[in-house]
Amino acid sequence: MNIIRTVRSVAFSSIPNRTLSTTRSLSTPSAQYTAFEVNDKTGIATLTLNRPPVNSLNLELLTEMRNCLKDAETNKCKGLIITSSSNSVFTAGLDLLEMYQPQDERVKSFWTALQSMWMELYGSKIPTAAAINGHAPAGGCLIATACEYRVMLPNFTIGLNETLIGIVAPKWFVSAFLNVVPRRVAEQAITQGKLFTTAEAHHVGLVDDVVNTKEEAIAKCEQFIASFKNVNPYARALTKQQFRIKELQELEQQREKDLQIFLGLIMQPSVQKAMGIYLEGLKKKSKKQ
Ligand SMILES: CCCCC/C=C/C(=O)SCCNC(=O)CCNC(=O)[C@H](O)C(C)(C)COP(=O)(O)OP(=O)(O)OC[C@H]1O[C@@H](n2cnc3c(N)ncnc32)[C@H](O)[C@@H]1OP(=O)(O)O
Numbered sequence: 653m654n655i656i657r658t659v660r661s662v663a664f665s666s667i668p669n670r671t672l673s674t675t676r677s678l679s680t681p682s683a684q685y686t687a688f689e690v691n692d693k694t695g696i697a698t699l700t701l702n703r704p705p706v707n708s709l710n711l712e713l714l715t716e717m718r719n720c721l722k723d724a725e726t727n728k729c730k731g732l733i734i735t736s737s738s739n740s741v742f743t744a745g746l747d748l749l750e751m752y753q754p755q756d757e758r759v760k761s762f763w764t765a766l767q768s769m770w771m772e773l774y775g776s777k778i779p780t781a782a783a784i785n786g787h788a789p790a791g792g793c794l795i796a797t798a799c800e801y802r803v804m805l806p807n808f809t810i811g812l813n814e815t816l817i818g819i820v821a822p823k824w825f826v827s828a829f830l831n832v833v834p835r836r837v838a839e840q841a842i843t844q845g846k847l848f849t850t851a852e853a854h855h856v857g858l859v860d861d862v863v864n865t866k867e868e869a870i871a872k873c874e875q876f877i878a879s880f881k882n883v884n885p886y887a888r889a890l891t892k893q894q895f896r897i898k899e900l901q902e903l904e905q906q907r908e909k910d911l912q913i914f915l916g917l918i919m920q921p922s923v924q925k926a927m928g929i930y931l932e933g934l935k936k937k938s939k940k941q
Pocket residue numbers: 705706708740741743744745746747748749787789790791792813814817819820821822913914917918931934935936937938939941
């Protein structure tokens with residue numbers, strides 16, 4: 653196995669001690685919202701999202717994620733697991749504050765960073781797995797469906813709920829969802845903005861397995877990655893590419909158009925109003941708790 657020399661990480665207390673003896677993480681001053689570790693024994697990288705309270709995906713977090721994904725692939729890690737440092741939220745999806753009353757240049761960089769992160773994850777040559785240890789609405793579901801394997805803890809929710817906020821899930825969000833659930837289930841769920849419970853998600857195939865603890869979820873992801881141990885990585889990567897190249901090329905060729913569609917949509921006064929009301933509702937709920 654290649655020895656990893658460049659690993660981006662933020663040290664934080666929620667990394668279980670169990671992993672400390674066998675994992676390595678090097679800090680970079682710019683990594684604020686992620687921890688990135690590589691297990692020396694297995695060669696598997698773990699990317700932990702760590703932007704309290706709900707890991708909402710802002711420009712900086714998306715940029716860090718992309719850098720970690722690139723590092724994992726460049727350093728020929730055996731696979732990559734994405735999880736969260738929170739006990740209840742995998743990620744709350746895109747940071748609504750990036751899209752509500754946005755600044756022109758920042759919102760463009762934000763969307764471009766999301767496109768880049770998704771292309772890196774969806775097109776990754778190495779096996780990818782999501783240990784979904786909390787709620788995963790919208791952008792959270794996007795990250796999960798970009799991975800090759802998903803395992804989830806009970807009593808959380810996952811799905812593309814954009815229509816409930818008055819926004820529209822872009823085509824590439826839908827394509828990845830369609831890879832894992834039947835078309836009819838997808839159409840009904842996405843138009844309704846349905847968030848599936850863990851049990852429902854398992855039933856329709858949106859998640860592959862359900863386990864009770866984060867440790868078990870990581871172990872399941874490791875098992876999935878280890879299932880490729882006798883497979884030639886080059887042949888595996890090219891085969892995976894055959895399944896995913898269409899969506900990747902479509903977005904690559906239409907990045908600017910996709911950005912303009914996004915801007916056109918979120919800048920509509922009615923969409924801004926709906927987003928403002930939704931955010932207000934979240935804040936009221938949060939104060940009551
Ligand atoms: C063309 C446009 C396409 C765009 C595609 C969009 C994709 C997206 O991802 S849009 C985002 C969709 N996300 C959601 O709808 C989730 C909203 N959040 C929740 O439902 C809940 O927060 C939760 C279930 C994820 C977690 O619940 P809980 O642990 O109870 O935490 P709180 O609700 O109390 O939230 C704490 C704190 O965080 C703020 N917040 C929550 N989600 C977001 C978010 N996505 N963006 C920004 N901020 C968020 C919430 O307002 C609270 O803030 P404070 O009141 O200031 O503490």
